[in-house]
Every structure is written in structure tokens, then in C-alpha cells.
Amino acid sequence: MNLVTPPEHPFAQFVRILGKGKRGARNLSREEARDAMGMLLDGKVEESQLGAFLMLLRHKEESAEEMAGFTEAVRARLQTPAIAVDLDWPSYAGKKRHLPWFLLAAKALANSGVRILLHGGGAHTAGRLYSEQLLETLDIRLCRDWQQVEKALDQQQLAFIPLGDWMPPLQHMIDLRNILGLRSPIHSLARILNPLNARCGLQSIFHPGYQAVHREASQLLGDTAVVIKGEGGEIEINPDASSHLYGTANGVNWDEEWPALAAMRHVKPASLIPEHLLACWRGEASDAYGQLAIISTMALALRGLGEPRDTAINRAEALWASRHQVART
Known part of the structure; x- marks a missing residue:
């Protein structure tokens, strides 16, 4: 034989x-x-x-x-049209300890004229609250192609597109999480892709040591980026703790340590109620932790676009106070 x-x-x-x-x-x-x-x-x-x-x-x-x-x-x-974007804002982790206050930060920035692309990979882990589950509640446009993204950005300065609609093979890899038993590196990769070549890519990497690696990868790619250990893995500053910012722009790296905004740690909510986000947005409810998280996260985004920290925080406070005054574009 x-x-x-x-x-x-x-x-x-x-x-x-x-x-x-x-x-x-x-x-x-x-x-x-x-x-x-x-x-x-x-x-x-x-x-x-x-x-x-x-x-x-x-x-x-x-x-x-x-x-x-x-x-x-x-x-x-990627076959993407030339769409002007200020911030690439990946949202892949989901929240389990606190509400996703970063979504209100993005809405307030968008209302001031900052063009923001949100993208995410679906509800892949049980027990977490994902951005996709809140889009309708918060009136954030869900887009299924780049033409819809462009229209949403022109009308609202804010758009969300699921990863599966622009790079299905990567979504398939993320969906293997419950088969393989572990998250794969694709969860990290999705944060660095910046598909529309935004002026700045914001990245949240929860596990220690990975933030500097992501910053180095963005530097190799020639991108402008800011990497943080965001609350729950999302791009959200935890106002109860200090935050280290790993930045890169024009091939030059920079680092900043932002102190905690709160004098004392806030009590974690017993449950996550999405309607509370909408009530705070409308001014019908208040949340001490949430407001600090929103303002510091807005400041992070403005820092990524080149504003110094103190200026960014002052402007974030003003933009949040005037969030219902939609910018004319």
C-alpha cells in the first residue's frame, strides 16, 4: 500500500x-x-x-x-467611506458594578458637536449590561452599514455600529467565548481597530500591564490614542480611584496620573436600572457617582483631542450642564 x-x-x-x-x-x-x-x-x-x-x-x-x-x-x-470622526469609542466589555455612565458622556459630547463612533461586540458574557441593550432607551442610533453611520453622525454626531455588521469574522471569534471558556485576544484587538481613522481612539484595557502594550501598538500604527484601565473594562473614568492615562500622538508617548475626584468611595448600587440613566440625562434624577463619572470621562475624551486636563475638566462640567443645547452643525 x-x-x-x-x-x-x-x-x-x-x-x-x-x-x-x-x-x-x-x-x-x-x-x-x-x-x-x-x-x-x-x-x-x-x-x-x-x-x-x-x-x-x-x-x-x-x-x-x-x-x-x-x-x-x-x-x-475594510471598505469604509471617508467619514469625519473625532473619537473612536469601542464598547465591548459591558458593565456589572455600575451603570454605563460613559454613554451619557458620549451623548453630551456629541450634543456639543464632537463626532463619535461607538462600536461593540454584543452581549457575550452573562450578568453584564451592554451598550447595545441601551441604545433605544438613550436615543443613540443603531446603524447597520457605513452609510447609516454617516447619516447618524451628520444628524446627531453619534452613531453605534455592531462589529458583526462591519467585520463578521471578528464577531464570530468573540462569540467563541462561551465555547472556549475564555475571552480571546479579539476582545482586546477590537478596541484598537479605529475603523474610520478617527482623530483619537479611546481604549479601555482592564487587565494590568496591557495598557502600555496597547499604547505601543497604536504608536506602531501611527495612531493618536489614549488608553486607560476603565471602570469595568469600558471607557469610563472611575471617580473613586486615580487613573493613569497612556497616551500617544504624532509618534510621541505621554503619561498622566489623574487623581480621584471623590473624597470618599461611593456605595455600589444594589442593582443596575437603565431607566436611571435616562432620568439623570433628563435632569429628573441625580447621582453623585454618576455625575463625577460622566464629567471625568468627558474630560478624558477632550484630553485625547488635545485639551490639557484642567481645561478639559472645566469644559466637561460646562458641556454637561448645557447638554440639552444641541450644537448647530
Whole structure:
């Protein structure tokens, strides 16, 4: 019997690089990461290879070069029109301790004329409150393509588009979370993509040590970005704690330490009631923690657009107070 050894799958080399053992494994180069992600996005990989690749990356922890290469592969496959955007605002974590006050920060900034693109990856983890679940309540436009995004930005300066509508393969990878049992590096990657090349990309990375890696990846890509350890993993300053800002602009990195705004820690709410957000937006209710979170998060966004911290905080307070005065554009 003449036995023929089957040829190795082209993607096997990337799994081998990551999984060859403690002494043999290494990071992917930026070019290798670009090629590997390209094959994943083009559907040229077996499902078993996809799972192995994502979990090996998760175990190893992705490098800045890998993240830059992955991002380049995604951007090369995006067909987006030229739409002016000030802030790219990814929302992939969901909230479980506090309400998503950052959504009110984004609405107030949009009402002042700041053009903001929100994007997210669905309710992939039980017990969390996701942005997608609040869009209708807060009158944030849900868009299904880039033409709808452009229209929403022109009309409201704020738009939300689900990841699955502009990069379905990445959404599929995120959806594997409940099969693989762990979040994959795609949750981190989605935060750095900045699909419309906004003036500044805001990023929230919860796990310590990853913030500097994300900043380095954005620097490699030539992007302007601010990375924080946001409350619950979302782009939201926790006013009860100090926050470190990892920034990069024009290829130059900067760091700032923002002190806590609250003199004492606030009591965590017993439950998350979305209607409370709307009541606070309308001025029908107040929330001491929420207002500080909103103002400091607005200041973070303005800092990303180039304003100094003190100026940004003062302007954020004024913009929140005048949030119902919609800017004329």
C-alpha cells in the first residue's frame, strides 16, 4: 500500500510558532501576525486551528507587534467611506458594578458637536449590561452599514455600529467565548481597530500591564490614542480611584496620573436600572457617582483631542450642564 503523507495546512505554521513549548515558542512578527489574521478573516483556516490559535495567544499574551499586525490585516479588508470622526469609542466589555455612565458622556459630547463612533461586540458574557441593550432607551442610533453611520453622525454626531455588521469574522471569534471558556485576544484587538481613522481612539484595557502594550501598538500604527484601565473594562473614568492615562500622538508617548475626584468611595448600587440613566440625562434624577463619572470621562475624551486636563475638566462640567443645547452643525 502506497501511503501519501498529506501536506501541512498553510496556517499550521502560525499555531506551531505560538505552541512549540516554553523554549520553542515565540511571538509572531508583525508581518506574521498580519498574514495569520488575513487568513482568519478570509476563511482559510479550519475551526480547530482558530480555537487553538486564539487560546495560545491568550495564554502567551499578545505583543504590541502582533496587535499592530492584526489591525493592519483588518484595516486592509475594510471598505469604509471617508467619514469625519473625532473619537473612536469601542464598547465591548459591558458593565456589572455600575451603570454605563460613559454613554451619557458620549451623548453630551456629541450634543456639543464632537463626532463619535461607538462600536461593540454584543452581549457575550452573562450578568453584564451592554451598550447595545441601551441604545433605544438613550436615543443613540443603531446603524447597520457605513452609510447609516454617516447619516447618524451628520444628524446627531453619534452613531453605534455592531462589529458583526462591519467585520463578521471578528464577531464570530468573540462569540467563541462561551465555547472556549475564555475571552480571546479579539476582545482586546477590537478596541484598537479605529475603523474610520478617527482623530483619537479611546481604549479601555482592564487587565494590568496591557495598557502600555496597547499604547505601543497604536504608536506602531501611527495612531493618536489614549488608553486607560476603565471602570469595568469600558471607557469610563472611575471617580473613586486615580487613573493613569497612556497616551500617544504624532509618534510621541505621554503619561498622566489623574487623581480621584471623590473624597470618599461611593456605595455600589444594589442593582443596575437603565431607566436611571435616562432620568439623570433628563435632569429628573441625580447621582453623585454618576455625575463625577460622566464629567471625568468627558474630560478624558477632550484630553485625547488635545485639551490639557484642567481645561478639559472645566469644559466637561460646562458641556454637561448645557447638554440639552444641541450644537448647530
